[in-house]
Amino acid sequence: MGKKLIQVERLSKKFKDQVALKDISFSVHAGEIFGFLGPSGSGKTTTIKILTGQLAQSSGRAFVLNNAVEQIDESIYEQIGIVTDNSGLYDRLTVYNNLVAFAKLLNVDKKRIDFLLKRVGLFEHKNKMAKNLSKGMKQRLILSRAMLHQPKVLFLDEPTSGLDPVTTEAIHALLLELKENGTAIFLTTHNMEEATKLCDSVALLNDGLIVEHDTPKALTLKYNQDKRYQVLLKNEKEVNVAHSAESIQQINHWLLNDELLTIHSCEPNLEQVFLEVTGRELV
Amino acid sequence: MSLSLNKINAVLQLRLKLMLSNLSLLFTPIFAIGFVIIMGSLLPNLDGGEAGAPFSTSGFLLSFGLIFNIAIGGISMSSSPIAEEKEKHTLRVLMTSSVKGVEYFIGSMIPLLVILVATNILLIPASGVAFNDIPLPAYLVITTLASLISILIGYIIGTYAKNQAQASLISTPILITLTSIPVLKIFNENLAEILNYTYGGVIANLSDALAADRGYQWNVTDVSVLAAWFIATLGLFIYIYKKNGLDSD
Numbered sequence: 001m002g003k004k005l006i007q008v009e010r011l012s013k014k015f016k017d018q019v020a021l022k023d024i025s026f027s028v029h030a031g032e033i034f035g036f037l038g039p040s041g042s043g044k045t046t047t048i049k050i051l052t053g054q055l056a057q058s059s060g061r062a063f064v065l066n067n068a069v070e071q072i073d074e075s076i077y078e079q080i081g082i083v084t085d086n087s088g089l090y091d092r093l094t095v096y097n098n099l100v101a102f103a104k105l106l107n108v109d110k111k112r113i114d115f116l117l118k119r120v121g122l123f124e125h126k127n128k129m130a131k132n133l134s135k136g137m138k139q140r141l142i143l144s145r146a147m148l149h150q151p152k153v154l155f156l157d158e159p160t161s162g163l164d165p166v167t168t169e170a171i172h173a174l175l176l177e178l179k180e181n182g183t184a185i186f187l188t189t190h191n192m193e194e195a196t197k198l199c200d201s202v203a204l205l206n207d208g209l210i211v212e213h214d215t216p217k218a219l220t221l222k223y224n225q226d227k228r229y230q231v232l233l234k235n236e237k238e239v240n241v242a243h244s245a246e247s248i249q250q251i252n253h254w255l256l257n258d259e260l261l262t263i264h265s266c267e268p269n270l271e272q273v274f275l276e277v278t279g280r281e282l283v
Numbered sequence: 284m285s286l287s288l289n290k291i292n293a294v295l296q297l298r299l300k301l302m303l304s305n306l307s308l309l310f311t312p313i314f315a316i317g318f319v320i321i322m323g324s325l326l327p328n329l330d331g332g333e334a335g336a337p338f339s340t341s342g343f344l345l346s347f348g349l350i351f352n353i354a355i356g357g358i359s360m361s362s363s364p365i366a367e368e369k370e371k372h373t374l375r376v377l378m379t380s381s382v383k384g385v386e387y388f389i390g391s392m393i394p395l396l397v398i399l400v401a402t403n404i405l406l407i408p409a410s411g412v413a414f415n416d417i418p419l420p421a422y423l424v425i426t427t428l429a430s431l432i433s434i435l436i437g438y439i440i441g442t443y444a445k446n447q448a449q450a451s452l453i454s455t456p457i458l459i460t461l462t463s464i465p466v467l468k469i470f471n472e473n474l475a476e477i478l479n480y481t482y483g484g485v486i487a488n489l490s491d492a493l494a495a496d497r498g499y500q501w502n503v504t505d506v507s508v509l510a511a512w513f514i515a516t517l518g519l520f521i522y523i524y525k526k527n528g529l530d531s532d
Contacts, residue, residue: 074383077379092305093300093301101296102380104289105293
């Protein structure tokens with residue numbers, strides 16, 4: 001496991017009477033994608049704002065790149081990338097000029113702009129005004145901007161929300177590439193499929209409280225209480241069987257008689273885990 | 284606090300590109316010169332030095348043009364982009380991309396100040412005042428300082444307002460008051476005395492003196508008024524910036 005790049009210890013945030021975060025703790029390492037999962041209003045964006053120095057916590061401690069978040073300054077911003085719902089673009093500038101402005105600020109070679117634009121499939125649109133881009137293209141441009149300076153830590157708030165499957169797939173590929181290069185990625189999402197596919201570890205957030213925290217695999221196994229199997233037989237009959245001595249005998253029988261086509265264990269997905277833990281759906 | 288010239292330069296270039304992509308921002312300085320030329324051709328040519336003349340046409344035009352450029356141009360050109368950046372959340376992106384607030388303000392201020400100062404100079408021939416009659420150092424110092432004050436007022440409005448609509452709503456009464464100064468000074472003596480203590484009043488005094496061939500003499504009142512306005516607007520801006528931040532949403 002790589003170096004610890006984000007560390008959160010008993011972090012809480014109150015807005016007047018409303019508690020947004022309650023004593024949350026976790027850490028994210030270099031080369032790790034950490035999924036912060038929860039429904040809208042559960043405190044995901046608040047956490048990103050605190051970790052990026054845009055909002056002060058009420059209590060607890062948090063460190064990004066070994067710096068307390070209260071002391072995040074320009075030197076830290078040079079090493080992190082942020083993509084949120086509110087990450088705006090300069091509408092009247094072209095795709096290319098939107099990135100040039102930040103390349104100059106962050107002392108990045110302009111060659112990297114072309115590289116990134118090709119990587120996110122925007123190179124052919126580099127001279128298009130940002131205002132004329134589709135939502136997916138804008139999101140890819142925002143993501144390119146956040147990756148321009150090859151950040152050590154990347155904060156992504158619902159980066160694929162509302163995007164088409166092709167764009168989502170392209171963004172996933174990029175994130176996995178960044179992870180391979182050692183970037184720590186803090187990803188908030190309410191898309192459990194995305195989390196299962198990308199994340200090395202996930203924390204389930206409900207009403208500001210982390211209710212579960214582990215790898216997606218470990219969580220689904222932990223909540224696989226009734227251990228069932230979905231069997232497809234060659235006669236196209238589908239059977240769902242429980243884990244018991246009797247059903248194992250039956251499966252053996254199908255196997256020996258070459259009647260079995262496919263067999264899958266029926267662990268719950270993260271969405272079902274969340275429902276079981278909190279009693280509410282991820283909407 | 285250390286400032287990065289590279290970042291100031293990057294902000295400056297960004298602001299120039301944004302200005303070129305939205306030429307309506309340059310409308311006020313161009314309109315100030317155009318308005319002065321058109322008014323000059325329409326108004327009777329009065330000489331303030333002659334008996335019976337209520338005011339000098341060229342002085343009135345220069346005064347009007349300067350107020351128009353410095354007040355309307357300076358305030359709207361500085362408040363509107365900040366409000367727009369807040370509204371479109373690009374300011375937050377800049378601030379979380381390692382730009383310090385001071386670097387942003389300096390980088391944004393330089394192109395505005397250059398445009399305002401250039402327009403202030405072009406207004407001299409446009410209003411019909413002879414360059415030879417102008418004590419250029421005094422003219423430049425006073426108009427540049429007044430332009431800076433306007434930019435700071437614009438920054439205060441932009442930092443306080445949540446969006447462009449709110450910024451223009453707050454600006455309107457301030458702009459109306461400032462642009463009325465030359466006219467109010469002519470028609471009401473008591474009010475003229477009070478207006479001498481505004482930075483617009485100092486500009487009006489300067490242009491009146493130049494046009495009436497009286498020459499302009501530095502005086503403690505004008506210098507103190509400008510210095511006081513500069514310090515007050517800078518102080519208020521720093522206070523509002525510290526209280527609201529650049530992007531308080």
